[in-house]
Amino acid sequence: MSSMNITHTLMAKSMGVNSHHELVAFMRSDCHVCRSEGFEALASIQLGHGEHTIIAKLYVVDIDQLDADTVGLSHAAFAKLKLKGGESVKVTHAPVVNSLSSLRAKIFNQPFSEIDLIEIVGDIAKGHYNDIEISSFVTACGGDRLSIDEITWLTNAMVKVGEQLDWGTTPVLDKHCVGGLPGNRTTPIVVSIVAANGLLIPKTSSRAITSPAGTADTMEILTRVDLDLCRLRQVVKSTGASLAWGGSVKLSPVDDVLIRVEKVLDLDSEGQLIASVLSKKIAAGSTHVLIDIPTGASAKVRTVDAAENLSRQLIEVGKRLNLKVETIITDGNEPVGQGIGAGLEARDVLKVLKGEGDAPENLKERALTLAGLLLEMGNKADKGQGKILATNTLDTGKAWQKFMEICLSQGGLKQLDNTAHTYSFEAQYKGVIKQVDNRKLARLAKLAGAPASSVAGVDWKVRLGQTVEKGQSILDIHAETKGELNYAYEYLVANEDIVIIGE
Template identity: 50%
Template sequence: MQQAALIYKELGIDTLQEYVAFLQEDCHVVRSEGIEAQTRVELVCNQRSIVATVHVIHSDLIACGEIGLSMSAQAALSAEPGEKIEISQAPALDSLSQMRAKIFGHRLERNAFDAIMKDISAGRYANIHIAAFLTAMAAHRANLQEVTDLTSSMVDVGEHLSWGTTPVADKHCVGGLPGNRTTPIVVAIVSACGLTMPKTSSRAITSPAGTADVVEVMTPVNLSVEDMKRVVREQGGCFVWGGSLALSPADDLLIRVARPLELDSDAQLVASVLSKKIAAGATHVVIDIPVGPTAKVRNREQANHLENVLTHVGFANGLNIRVIQSNGSAPVGRGIGPALEARDVLKVLRCEHDAPADLRERALRLAGELLEFCQTVPAGQGLEKATDVLDNKAAWSKFKAICQAQGGFKEPEVAPIQYVVHANQAGRIKTVDNRRLSRLAKLLGAPEAKTAGLDLHVNLNDHVESGQPLFTLHAQADGEMDYAKNYLDTHPLFLIEAV
């Protein structure tokens, strides 16, 4: 089909990652091409092409013969005001029939996943298509072969790094436990011991902060592949947001849609985690699965199933996996939210007297396991080695060196608006609701508002007096603080048992 050309007009409309084209209702292209609202169109400019969803304008915001773009679409095309943009109806996607088959519960073969991941990574799927795929994978539990094939397909559509050495260490936590920010500490310890640990991390999906969100408070994480290689070559480790790289690119698009859905199925979780590890060139990965009544993984049965899938899919894709099932009954550390969690990480690395003991202990255990798994130290000596490296400040020195190599280090900032919540009765803290903690932190603005979140003053099983401070809310805007207070009125975080 011959492509029509329209003149680009800048509108400054942010639709996040969704590519949107804005057309006037009387535009000749709209009439002649049979285009209407929600039509998928292919746009070409500067020898780049994308597929976008049409929104029709019924006002004089743009003129006939003009086209507006969402900010993400404009960036993808590198379009400048006044440039011509060619437009035509997007070709039909054969992979959508495979996606629909999954919706109806059919098993998919490797070639089906290849086609779906190729189209997603190329930006040919609208958000609604991605949401349908994610929902289908969650509603109809994928078998081991499907998860293995999905993982391989996600790797194959992106770059695959090689470090010319072995072992290459990595670590991941499946999430669901607020404040459990062990990764920066583990990377600092392990790389200080001489191992190669090129850590790529995601941003938050269902939590108020991901590792990339937290580390970004202290140092740049949007590194190119070339910069990542330079940092690892100089320091042995790095902290990089996976979305800034072309490693398993379909995963980042899936995550962006999964975030507002708060959907994180076992199949997608495993494929997401392992595809990034494989693409980043890891050989040995320690995975932490917190288990608790309000964690992401609720019980041992679920944890055992997830461990089985992780180890099977990892082995099938050439990864050595060691899974650690940990206590997920309560949050870890005191801060929940990017800046507050970064503060806790720094306290542990600096060996400050008020560093959160639970965060320190978890990080040391995982670092020790990884050192033993990579045979850097004999079995049974990993924890001792990790503790020595942390206590003699070698890990802190390594962390600072990595940050400097990535663009510099800065201290976390503090939220301008704070509110202290007090206990309304005396007693023992019997339970802590991790999910409500996460929800509250997100209402306060985390992770987008870096200083937003909660600062906990008590722990599970602590005895509290009536009127004692339980936690402090941190926000950057009054409206978000009000949302959080209203939520607290009907959603208590702690169950305090009178004694």
């Protein structure tokens, strides 16, 4: 195709447009390149600068919006071409993306081969798939259309396309929670307990995608989390653990692209969930992973059957890729801990680690269970004895010591400041807490400003089955501004079924 792609040159300019990962170019309707190439709005075009090449979506702009012979670029496109401004870039028709034919074949019920998936994942990593194409891939893989073979190949291809860590030893432990449960910030506690027992657990976590907080957001309240690979290695070498943000390490980068599209579609497919979780863990150099699957009507996994099926597949795919996976199906019917939102969750984590009297009991319990299982997986305790060791590690303050050590190594332990505007939602009558809608509770915390505001969120002050008196506080909304507090309050008033109080 080389000689059909006549190259045109235009001056590059940032349009000051944040389009997330989406690569967007803007060209004038009267631009000679548009005209001679027959480019139209929404066409895919290829832009090159030096050794960097991207495929971008084209918007055509009126002639008063851009200088002549200039191509405007979104932040992502500008960054990916490594531009500073004022350089000339080469503009051509986007080449045919060959891996799309195996996607079309899959739509027509032909299974993917290993090579198909390597090529597709490679093209997505290079930014050669636009959102329409990524959505088609996600949909074609949806609804259990991936066999165990295909899931394994997809996982492996996702690992291979990004950075891969190697800790030069075994076991390397890790944990993961198949999200959907507000609060549930066990990770900092679990990691501290496990590392305090001499096991290696280099944990990298994500920021919130659709939830009020991710572990990285919570940890950022307490220490620095954006470590580059070199710094991460130092922390792990000196403490045996880390509690860092995974984003700067570029593990399984295609996962982030797929997740963004899945969120738009609100589509949770098992195959892609498995590839997503396991590719991140394998890329992080883990050898033993414990996966927590909270299960309940308003959690991500809704039935025990579904949880068991997911569990089986996680274990099998892990096995094929040399990763020892164990799973635990936990209660997903109510929040874990009190705080929902980065600052409030950090407060709960500190209370548990410090052994304070008002530490949320269920957060502590769950963290001890998970830490116990990991201690068993790492051969620090016999089967069934891990939780005892974990409890001892917490009660003697060794976990808190380890946590401080990790934070200091990452950049110092920060003070909590949860100053906020608050509103307390009270029971209108005496009764028993019958049900809580986790999804709406998470939404409430987000409307109050989480995760953008670190003090924003919800303090959930009751438990399922608990009897409350008339006027007793059920939850507090925390917000940084009065406006956000009002906004969340209005949502709460319109959605009182967020918590059901019965006889």
